[in-house]
Amino acid sequence: MSKIIxxxxxxxxxxxxxxxDILVCRCEEITKGEIRKAVHMGLYTMTEVKRFLRPTMGLCxxxxxxxxxxxxxxxxxxxxxxxxxxxxARPPVRPIEMEVFGNEVEKL
Amino acid sequence: MRRYDVCIIGAxxxxxxxxxxAQKLGMKSAVFDENHRPGGQLFKQIxxxxxxxxxxxxxxxxxxxxxLLEEAKxxxxxxxxDAVVMGIYEPHRIxxxxxxxxxxxxxxxxxxxxxxxxxxxxFEGWTLPGVIGAGxxxxxxxxxxxxxxxxILMMGSGNVGLVVGFQLLQAGCEVAALIDAAPRxxxxxxxxxxxxxxxxxxxxxxxxxKAEGNGKVEKVTIAEIDKNWEFIPGTEKTFDVDTVCLxxxxxxxxxxxxxxxxxxxxxGGTVPVCDKFGETSIKGLFASGDVSGIEEASSAMIGGKISxxxxxxxxxxxxxxxxxxxxxxxxxxxxxLRKGLFSKENKGRTDITKTDEGIDLSMTLFKKGxxxxxxxxxxxxxxxxxxxxxxxxxxxxxxxxxxxxxxxFGCIHVGNEISAVPKFDENKKCRNxxxxxxxxxxxxxxxxxxxxxxxxxxxxxxxxxxxLPEIGEKGFALGRDGKDLCVAEIIxxxxxxxxxxxxVVTMKVPKEMSMxxxxxxxxxxxxx
Ligand SMILES: Cc1cc2nc3c(=O)[nH]c(=O)nc-3n(C[C@H](O)[C@H](O)[C@H](O)COP(=O)(O)OP(=O)(O)OC[C@H]3O[C@@H](n4cnc5c(N)ncnc54)[C@H](O)[C@@H]3O)c2cc1C
Numbered sequence: 001m002s003k004i005i006x007x008x009x010x011x012x013x014x015x016x017x018x019x020x021d022i023l024v025c026r027c028e029e030i031t032k033g034e035i036r037k038a039v040h041m042g043l044y045t046m047t048e049v050k051r052f053l054r055p056t057m058g059l060c061x062x063x064x065x066x067x068x069x070x071x072x073x074x075x076x077x078x079x080x081x082x083x084x085x086x087x088x089a090r091p092p093v094r095p096i097e098m099e100v101f102g103n104e105v106e107k108l
Numbered sequence: 109m110r111r112y113d114v115c116i117i118g119a120x121x122x123x124x125x126x127x128x129x130a131q132k133l134g135m136k137s138a139v140f141d142e143n144h145r146p147g148g149q150l151f152k153q154i155x156x157x158x159x160x161x162x163x164x165x166x167x168x169x170x171x172x173x174x175x176l177l178e179e180a181k182x183x184x185x186x187x188x189x190d191a192v193v194m195g196i197y198e199p200h201r202i203x204x205x206x207x208x209x210x211x212x213x214x215x216x217x218x219x220x221x222x223x224x225x226x227x228x229x230x231f232e233g234w235t236l237p238g239v240i241g242a243g244x245x246x247x248x249x250x251x252x253x254x255x256x257x258x259x260i261l262m263m264g265s266g267n268v269g270l271v272v273g274f275q276l277l278q279a280g281c282e283v284a285a286l287i288d289a290a291p292r293x294x295x296x297x298x299x300x301x302x303x304x305x306x307x308x309x310x311x312x313x314x315x316x317x318k319a320e321g322n323g324k325v326e327k328v329t330i331a332e333i334d335k336n337w338e339f340i341p342g343t344e345k346t347f348d349v350d351t352v353c354l355x356x357x358x359x360x361x362x363x364x365x366x367x368x369x370x371x372x373x374x375x376g377g378t379v380p381v382c383d384k385f386g387e388t389s390i391k392g393l394f395a396s397g398d399v400s401g402i403e404e405a406s407s408a409m410i411g412g413k414i415s416x417x418x419x420x421x422x423x424x425x426x427x428x429x430x431x432x433x434x435x436x437x438x439x440x441x442x443x444x445l446r447k448g449l450f451s452k453e454n455k456g457r458t459d460i461t462k463t464d465e466g467i468d469l470s471m472t473l474f475k476k477g478x479x480x481x482x483x484x485x486x487x488x489x490x491x492x493x494x495x496x497x498x499x500x501x502x503x504x505x506x507x508x509x510x511x512x513x514x515x516x517f518g519c520i521h522v523g524n525e526i527s528a529v530p531k532f533d534e535n536k537k538c539r540n541x542x543x544x545x546x547x548x549x550x551x552x553x554x555x556x557x558x559x560x561x562x563x564x565x566x567x568x569x570x571x572x573x574x575x576l577p578e579i580g581e582k583g584f585a586l587g588r589d590g591k592d593l594c595v596a597e598i599i600x601x602x603x604x605x606x607x608x609x610x611x612v613v614t615m616k617v618p619k620e621m622s623m624x625x626x627x628x629x630x631x632x633x634x635x636x
Binding site for chain 2: 088
């Protein structure tokens with residue numbers, strides 16, 4: 001579904017927007033402006049932005065902000081949202097306390 | 109490691125139906141849900157569902173959930189609650205957190221029915237306490253009996269926004285307005301009409317500019333937007349509300365499917381690419397319900413059954429012929445549901461101006477949530493009819509027909525095409541049993557008697573608020589727009605088991621109001 005994003009594409013200059021200060025990722029407290037700037041620094045994929053700024057890496061694991069982050073990056077790249085590959089889904093899909101994993105060690 | 113023939117993830121309508129069907133086909137089945145109560149979305153739904161009998165229409169959502177759970181247990185499904193499926197591994201293995209330990213289960217087939225989560229729209233102030241999802245509001249009021257706020261602004265006019273908006277009123281909250289960025293109300297007209305006659309205003313082509321307050325939401329400003337989603341200066345309106353409810357769409361919870369590595373596509377969120385049985389690009393891995401594309405509980409139930417049939421074939425419990433037979437049966441039922449004005453193909457279209465029957469759709473209903481009398485006249489003939497008779501204000505093609513079944517005297521006709529607009533057959537005699545009024549999930553049927561003597565008419569309407577009006581009590585009759593019309597006296601309040609908690613209230617109004625008076629508000633004496 002997602003296509004390879006052309007890294008030589010000219011996406012123009014970063015232009016500040018009125019609502020750049022709005023928090024998009026609440027868990028990690030990342031604003032729309034920060035995400036947009038990251039794209040202009042050359043981070044063209046969800047995974048790159050995620051590793052650089054940590055959106056979608058908090059408690060909700062992108063459940064709340066994932067789609068919004070993806071839309072913001074896609075818009076900055078002037079691409080439709082589906083052109084942008086999602087981040088890798090990894091277990092656990094819900095936050096699990098370390099204690100629970102710790103219990104597993106005893107079972108071994 | 110424990111083994112089942114099929115493991116089903118999520119005990120919503122899709123998952124439970126899949127488990128029941130799979131077990132019936134001879135598979136040892138288990139269903140896992142992270143919640144303490146099964147039923148998925150159903151457990152929060154206190155309203156009567158749409159559809160036909162075979163789709164469990166007219167039953168309240170949580171009752172459908174209970175019925176499904178009973179059946180699952182009766183047929184021998186292992187229902188694991190408080191069980192979070194953490195991960196999925198090849199070839200059909202899942203890890204589940206139950207209590208404080210992790211168990212691995214393997215199966216020949218896996219059906220993922222994890223449902224959907226709510227979307228959000230960030231705006232200035234959206235992180236203030238008091239901005240919540242409509243689903244959260246429902247959980248608070250309908251599961252825990254807690255009001256989410258005193259005064260609420262609902263954002264989103266799809267069925268979720270409309271239904272939750274009405275439930276907020278039922279819970280005793282004040283709803284300041286319902287707003288939507290789209291130019292038309294997105295959900296069923298009948299759901300919108302319930303809010304409109306309670307006086308709730310709709311602001312279409314509007315969105316939130318900002319929410320403000322000291323540590324919590326205290327006021328919210330909205331404004332009209334133009335075609336490019338830019339605010340139109342000068343159109344701002346501010347509401348003193350303590351809660352903003354977001355009902356701006358759902359997105360499939362497809363993480364487990366992505367983790368498994370199956371092919372996906374974008375359809376309002378990431379959904380798996382499936383064949384007609386819901387089988388993904390990975391053999392033996394199925395998806396059904398909202399996770400495979402946002403729809404309804406009714407279609408999720410059928411989708412679940414179809415995936416179970418697919419899984420049963422995949423694991424050798426049924427042969428190809430049996431599979432096709434079952435598929436044909438279930439897909440017919442699904443086909444009936446997927447028709448009408450709000451079907452997948454028609455969703456979001458603004459060029460449809462007539463019903464399937466060729467009658468002009470009410471444009472006021474799309475804009476304001478109610479119909480004008482002129483628009484309604486195209487659907488119902490009233491004035492010449494003598495004696496009590498139903499006035500059916502259901503004017504959009506939606507797949508629903510409990511009204512037809514509810515009338516033992518055959519007065520109401522929908523027909524085989526369940527998305528047809530219901531019609532009152534004037535040649536039949538209405539016995540005023542009021543079953544149709546109580547049965548209509550859209551609360552869109554009224555019994556009107558144009559002449560009860562002394563220049564008065566009577567109007568019976570469905571009522572789902574506490575406390576009920578009392579016979580003899582006086583108040584105001586309200587129009588479809590929720591505005592005071594005239595003095596009304598309550599002359600009857602009927603409740604009975606068959607009405608399933610919907611009361612039918614009858615008020616006496618001046619004759620000329622018989623086609624305008626549709627709701628009631630108790631008169632509050634001036635000195636109170
Ligand atoms: C306000 C509102 C009104 C509605 N009204 C109607 C209506 O009138 N008629 C109608 O037909 N439909 C209606 N619907 C839609 C209907 O509720 C949904 O379409 C339906 O519930 C989808 O069923 P499902 O089984 O796919 O998912 P869900 O009901 O969402 O169930 C999925 C379950 O899986 C669980 N789960 C998810 N991930 C995991 C995991 N990793 N481990 C364990 N468990 C997990 C979830 O917690 C949930 O319990 C309404 C929905 C809303 C929100």
